[in-house]
Each structure stands twice: as structure tokens, then as C-alpha cells.
Amino acid sequence: MPAVVAAIDQGTTSTRCLLFDHDARIVAMEQLEHRQYLPRPGWVEHDPAEIWSNTRTVLAGAVARAECRPGDVAAIGITNQRETTVVWDRTTGEPIAPAIVWQDTRTQSICDDLAVDGGVGRYRERVGLPLATYFAGPKVRWLLEHVDGARARAEAGELLMGTIDSWLVWNLSGGLHVTDATNASRTMLMDLDTLDWAPDIAADLGIPVAMLPQIRSSSEVYAQVRERGPLAGVPIAGILGDQQAATFGQACLQRGEAKNTYGTGNFLLLNTGTERVLSQNGLLTTVCYALPGQPPVYALEGSIAVTGSLVQWLRDNLGLIESAPEVETLAASVEDNGGAYFVPAFSGLFAPHWRPDARGAIVGLTRYVNRGHLARAALEATAFQTREVIEAMNADAAVDLRSLKVDGGMVGNELLMQFQADLLDVPVVRPVVTETTALGAAYAAGLAVGFWSSTEEIRANWAADREWRPAMGAAQREELYARWKKAVTRTLDWV
Numbered sequence: 001m002p003a004v005v006a007a008i009d010q011g012t013t014s015t016r017c018l019l020f021d022h023d024a025r026i027v028a029m030e031q032l033e034h035r036q037y038l039p040r041p042g043w044v045e046h047d048p049a050e051i052w053s054n055t056r057t058v059l060a061g062a063v064a065r066a067e068c069r070p071g072d073v074a075a076i077g078i079t080n081q082r083e084t085t086v087v088w089d090r091t092t093g094e095p096i097a098p099a100i101v102w103q104d105t106r107t108q109s110i111c112d113d114l115a116v117d118g119g120v121g122r123y124r125e126r127v128g129l130p131l132a133t134y135f136a137g138p139k140v141r142w143l144l145e146h147v148d149g150a151r152a153r154a155e156a157g158e159l160l161m162g163t164i165d166s167w168l169v170w171n172l173s174g175g176l177h178v179t180d181a182t183n184a185s186r187t188m189l190m191d192l193d194t195l196d197w198a199p200d201i202a203a204d205l206g207i208p209v210a211m212l213p214q215i216r217s218s219s220e221v222y223a224q225v226r227e228r229g230p231l232a233g234v235p236i237a238g239i240l241g242d243q244q245a246a247t248f249g250q251a252c253l254q255r256g257e258a259k260n261t262y263g264t265g266n267f268l269l270l271n272t273g274t275e276r277v278l279s280q281n282g283l284l285t286t287v288c289y290a291l292p293g294q295p296p297v298y299a300l301e302g303s304i305a306v307t308g309s310l311v312q313w314l315r316d317n318l319g320l321i322e323s324a325p326e327v328e329t330l331a332a333s334v335e336d337n338g339g340a341y342f343v344p345a346f347s348g349l350f351a352p353h354w355r356p357d358a359r360g361a362i363v364g365l366t367r368y369v370n371r372g373h374l375a376r377a378a379l380e381a382t383a384f385q386t387r388e389v390i391e392a393m394n395a396d397a398a399v400d401l402r403s404l405k406v407d408g409g410m411v412g413n414e415l416l417m418q419f420q421a422d423l424l425d426v427p428v429v430r431p432v433v434t435e436t437t438a439l440g441a442a443y444a445a446g447l448a449v450g451f452w453s454s455t456e457e458i459r460a461n462w463a464a465d466r467e468w469r470p471a472m473g474a475a476q477r478e479e480l481y482a483r484w485k486k487a488v489t490r491t492l493d494w495v
């Protein structure tokens, strides 16, 4: 039997390749960061060629590190930053422009125009999403409107669009143009019931359906790797958007199970089973995963744009810390936030507010406030935003969350995890394998080729590593949260 499954985790800041054995242990890992292009306020771009080149490098690196020979890798799964959009030439494979990243807000005027008849909720019932710059559809329209000749080429069938999963499969396979239902559910163009493109919405956005990839399940053999070497012919057999992959990797396979990923942003997903719950409280309805021959499983999602990236901002823009983990030391140098609240509405506010007019603010400042208080306020912002999302989930789905499974780069931060448990008044639990995103993609691919036999094996592989228990009194908890809510109101109606 082949020894490992490979997962490519193409994230906002870096690309990783992890090899997992049958017990879900990490056998090898390679990682490369890519450049963030910020050409104007609100714009965020990636170079698709760099992403593809980094993907090849980390794949080759991980396989070499584990000394894999042909036949050792059973399958490859792909997981990706979602919504980030590439448009490329069908014949040459050349992107027509840089990829527009999910955080980019340049499409606000497109969203405003689309909102005219029916407002932000216009498409919510069909596609589960509010009209927002976050999603891929408006990004495609922007490219067709602003890149010379793009609209005519798209209408002539010369251009293809894809989220990053499609871009990678197209390159790995030598020309297959597919996506999976979880990624398609982030475009604003997929009907959540049929899991097929909604031609009327594509027409509203001026996007020819012919440039869209075919929507497939999250776990099936799509193609084989074209290149020579130890990966030649290996089946590409799993695709999941990164937050859905983390949900899968955390074994949230039953209705009512939820995970929260603390990375560049925070993404809390609640498995709602085969029922698609339409949010009345600013959450997204999205496909959680779609296994072949089974009805799709849906999720409610609270997407928070800025959490870990606020720590990066403290490091890169203010020079307050030299590395991300240092924020904990600085925050622990003080007892509390000193009265300071930091609302990082850098791209407006995402869930549950969806307020593009908001901008970041630090409020409650007095001369007493020092660097430690600011570091603490920055960490607390992540926990406060998570509580807002959980309150919205409670209102929508009446969930009775008994504990919260967590993962992502920030969960090494003990101070944050304890504050999160305090603020939610439920235990916060970190699994042994925190690389749940890559693991979820590996599971999807491994299930498709029989490396794992069923989702029961996934559940059996999950184990807790560390738990933080709530220790804060109710009065203090509610007072802090009330202050936070007041701080949020100060950021609104700014632009």
C-alpha cells in the first residue's frame, strides 16, 4: 500500500505541502511564503505564476524530504485560500492579470450597483452570501471590465476563471478546468440547491458561463499529475476550500459540530448537516463538503477578515514586536487592556456586520495606555470578534456550543486561548494535529482512492491535545464585551 497522501495547502500568506501517513501523522512538510502586492489602498494581489511555482517547489521538497519513490504517494489533495480569483488564457495558460485576493475591496462599486434592486441580501437565498467584495464573482467582473480586451476574449471563449484550486489543478493536470462545490460556493455564482452555476446571476455580473470551471464533488479522482518524477500519474483526488478542509480535518462531520480557525482572519464553521440554514444574523451559508453519491453537507460560517493579520500589522507597520509569538510576551506584561479596545476594521467589517463603511479604530485611550495594553487589545479583538460570530450562530441555529475546537497559527498563543474560553464561557480545545486544513484535504483525497476507508477513520484519528477552561466571572465578561460592542459602533460610517 502507498505510504502517504500529499496535501497542498495554498494559503493567503504561504503555500505548504504536507505528507500524512495512515494514522494522520505528518511525515514531511515544506512551506514557502509568497509576495503580497498592495498597489493601492484596499487592493491586495498575488502573482498566480509565483503561487504555481511555489506549489511545485513545496511538493517536490516534501516528497524529497520523505524520500518518496514512485508509488509511495497514494493521492494529492488540494486546499486553498478561497475567493481569490485568477483569469487566464485557455491556450497559453497565461494569467491576464494578478490574482485578486479575497481581502481586496476594489469591487465595492460593482457590489453597490448590483445592490440597487434588493440591497445586500439580493442573492442571499440562491447563493447563501451577502453582496460583498469578499467573493469571487465581482472580482471576475472587475477583471473583464478593466483588463484591455478581456471582455471580448472572454465572450469568444478564450479565457477561463478559477479560484486557486482550479488554477492549481489546471496546471498540475495539464489543462483540466474543475473546481469543487465548496470553492464554487464562494463565488456568488453557484446555486446552493443544485450545486450548479446560476446563469441568471452570472448574466447580472456579465460573466460568460463558458469561462467557469466544472463543479465536482470534494472527493473524487479528477485527474493525474502530468509531470515526471515520483509524483507522475498520482491521482489528484480531493479539493476543499481551506476553511471547509479544516472543518473536515477537525472531524466536524455531524450537524452541530463547529471549529474556529485562527489564521490571517478567523473562520468559524458550524456543520448544519444536509439542511442549508439561511442566516438572519450576518453569517454565510456555504457548502461544508460534498462527497460523491451523498447529499451535500452545508455549514453556517462566520468570516472575520482581520485577526492574525492584526498581529502582523503590529509587527510590520508599527514595529511593536519582532515576531508574531512575541505579542503574547508583550500582552502578558500588563494585567488587562488598560481600557483600550482595538477594532481592526481594515477591510470594513465582515461577519456578522458586513459594513464596508467601517474603518479601524483604537478607542478608550488615556495616557495610562502603553505598548503592552495595545498588544493585549489586539489579541482580545480576535476573541471579541469570535464571540460576535457565536452569538449570531446561536440566534440562527440555536446551537448549544459545549466546547470550541480551534486550530490555525494563533492557537499557540496561550493568553489568547484562555481569554477566548473566558469570553465564551465554554472550553476551548486544540487537537494534536493542528494542521487540520492540510489534513482535511488529505482525508478528502485519501477517501477517494481507498487510502482511508470511511469518515469513521477520520473521527477515530482526532484527539485533543490541550484544553482551556473558562475562569472569568460573568460580570467581568459581560462588561468587557459591552465595551467592545460600543467600540465597534465607533468604527462605522467612516468611509
Ligand SMILES: Nc1ncnc2c1ncn2[C@@H]1O[C@H](COP(=O)(O)OP(=O)(O)O)[C@@H](O)[C@H]1O
Pocket: 011, 012, 013, 014, 262, 263, 264, 265, 307, 308, 309, 310, 311, 312, 324, 325, 326, 327, 328, 408, 409, 410, 412, 413
Ligand atoms: N503566537 C502567536 N500569537 C498571535 N498570532 C500569531 C502567533 N503565531 C502566528 N500568529 C498569526 O497567525 C497567522 C498565521 O497563521 P496561519 O494559520 O499560518 O495563517 P494563514 O493560513 O491564514 O496564512 C499570522 O497572521 C500571524 O500573525
Ligand SMILES: O=P(O)(O)OC[C@H](O)CO
Pocket: 010, 011, 012, 013, 080, 081, 082, 083, 102, 241, 242, 243, 263, 264, 265
Ligand atoms: O489563507 P487563509 O487561511 O487566511 O484563509 C483564507 C480564507 O479561505 C478566505 O476566505
